[in-house]
Amino acid sequence: MELNIKKISEKKGAHLNFNFYEKLSPMVIGGEKIDFNTPAFVEGTATNVGSGILVEGRLNTEILVNCSRCLKTVCVKIDTEFKEEYVKESKLNEPSYHELYEQGEIHIYKENKLDIMNEILENVILNIPMKVLCSAECRGICSICGRDLNVEQCDCRTESVDPRLAALQKWFEK
Ligand SMILES: [Zn+2]
Ligand SMILES: [Zn+2]
Known part of the structure; x- marks a missing residue:
């Protein structure tokens, strides 16, 4: 999920729209394997906000997890909005940016390629419910x-x- 931001990199206020429809590989979270039932659909806008590039959008996908009680596979829909800020790698020479980067508040891009894959995966992980039941009455x-x-x-x-x-x-x- 790589954005080519060449067109907007020099001009504050410039933006570009994007969308991806991409199959994600299974993940292992806390020892549990998470499979994707559908490719992830990601759409949004990247805007040059002067200090960096602000990427805002929406993520839709379906994951397969186990019922917490009976272990049957359950499909969980993920539909979430995201907002991430990216700065050019060279900005990290400035202490204030470096600190934000260390805290995970901002991300970096190199040249004109801005890859949002890691942040998309992070958003998937954040939206996995702690407890999934195949039905409220699962015995x-x-x-x-x-x-x-x-x-x-x-x-x-x-x-x-x-x-x-x-x-x-x-x-x-x-
Ligand atoms: Zn169950
Ligand atoms: Zn028994």
Whole structure:
């Protein structure tokens, strides 16, 4: 996802529109593999704001993640807006820019090529829900026999017992 900003690089206020429709490779986040169900659609505008290039736009895609309870694959839509500022690499010689760069507030571009791929991936990651359920009523997997409780019942005793109560129960069983 590379923008050629040659046309707008010299003139403050100049802008260009762009769009990409690109298949992204699977990612591994916190040990979990995230696959893409559809290519990512990214569209927006790059504007020369004087100090750098401001890239604003919208990202649409669908990812495949596992249900937090039963591990079935669930498709999650991602539709989010993004706004990132890029400065020429040589600007990093100035301490104020260097600091912003270290903090991740700004990004850099080289020559006239501005690559937004990393920031797009960051936006995908930020928008992955912490907990995904295939349905609000998902009953999960039995922690003892491993059966999918949405499909069949099992006879395991899975009442979750408070560990303190469990200790008491054991004492009574003696
Ligand atoms: Zn589920
Ligand atoms: Zn069971």
